[in-house]
Amino acid sequence: MSSRIYVWDLPTRLFHWSLVASVSVAIATGLTGGDWMTVHSYAGVAIIGLVAFRLVWGIAGAAAARFVNFAPTPGRLRAYLAGEWQGHGHNPLGALSVFALLALLGVQAGTGLFGSDEISFQGPLASLVDEGRSLQLTGLHQQLAYLLFGLIALHVLAIAAYLLLRKTNLVKPMITGWKNAATPSPQGVATWHWSALAGAVGVGVLAMSLASGAGLAKF
Numbered sequence: 001m002s003s004r005i006y007v008w009d010l011p012t013r014l015f016h017w018s019l020v021a022s023v024s025v026a027i028a029t030g031l032t033g034g035d036w037m038t039v040h041s042y043a044g045v046a047i048i049g050l051v052a053f054r055l056v057w058g059i060a061g062a063a064a065a066r067f068v069n070f071a072p073t074p075g076r077l078r079a080y081l082a083g084e085w086q087g088h089g090h091n092p093l094g095a096l097s098v099f100a101l102l103a104l105l106g107v108q109a110g111t112g113l114f115g116s117d118e119i120s121f122q123g124p125l126a127s128l129v130d131e132g133r134s135l136q137l138t139g140l141h142q143q144l145a146y147l148l149f150g151l152i153a154l155h156v157l158a159i160a161a162y163l164l165l166r167k168t169n170l171v172k173p174m175i176t177g178w179k180n181a182a183t184p185s186p187q188g189v190a191t192w193h194w195s196a197l198a199g200a201v202g203v204g205v206l207a208m209s210l211a212s213g214a215g216l217a218k219f
Contacts, residue, residue, distance in 0.1 A: 007088050008177045009062040009192050011200070015054055016174055022046040023105065023152075030145065037121040040112075045124065047109040048211040051102055053204030060196035064089035072096045088181060097155055104148055111141040113211055124213040 026043035029036040058067040072092040079085040080092040090098055113125040115138035126134050162168045173179035 003181060004178055005088065005181050006177050007064050007179050007181075008173055009065060010177065011057060011061065011192065011197055012065045013174055013177060015050060015057065019047065019050045019054075019105075022050060026109075027145075027149075037117070041121075041124060044109040044112045045208050045211045047105055048113070049204040049208035051106045051109070052207035053200045054102060056200035056203045057196070060193075060199065062192040065192075067099075070095045070098075072099070088179075094158070097151070097158070101151055101155065104144065104151060108141060108144045108148055109211075111137045111144065115141050124211065127213075 022043050026040055026047065029040035029043065057065055060066075063069055070087065070090040070092075072095040076085065076087075076092040076095075085091060113123045114129050114134055115121075115123040116126045116131070116134045117138070118135070123134075129137070159170050162170050
């Protein structure tokens, strides 16, 4: 008999869909180019802020959002592959995807901040490096885009596979916060503190300020 549990806290859900929107805008404007590159830059700065927020929230946030509680350790991976994993939130394979996407998005957005197309666009921090380095980072930024496309495709395919093969909707809980589970949820799985949220938001805003170049004169 399954029970309905509240697993995804509101800050995690808002982060998730804000990241989806920012990455979608970054991809669309990056592929379009031209005058849209300014919007592409804004999306990159937003991604930096969101990733910074998630790093702090992954340490001080709700139980299901904390990295230590879902990190894909060898023991958890073995239990999952053997069909013995009974946790809530991200399963060990899903956790691998989360860590890979966060790392790649951080590097991808970071390289874009220093990039330049040698014509009309410069990243907000391009003036901090010489032209040769900026071009190198631009090339890396473009190459990593293909890896990002691949990880996003795998992420979407995994969601579709769970829905079609296991009849498990992974999207709905990230919208509502609720999911059906065969085992009871540990207490406090979705509880969080305002002080932790304020700290995570503050770090995110600071990261965006630095990434945009607006805060460089102050540090």
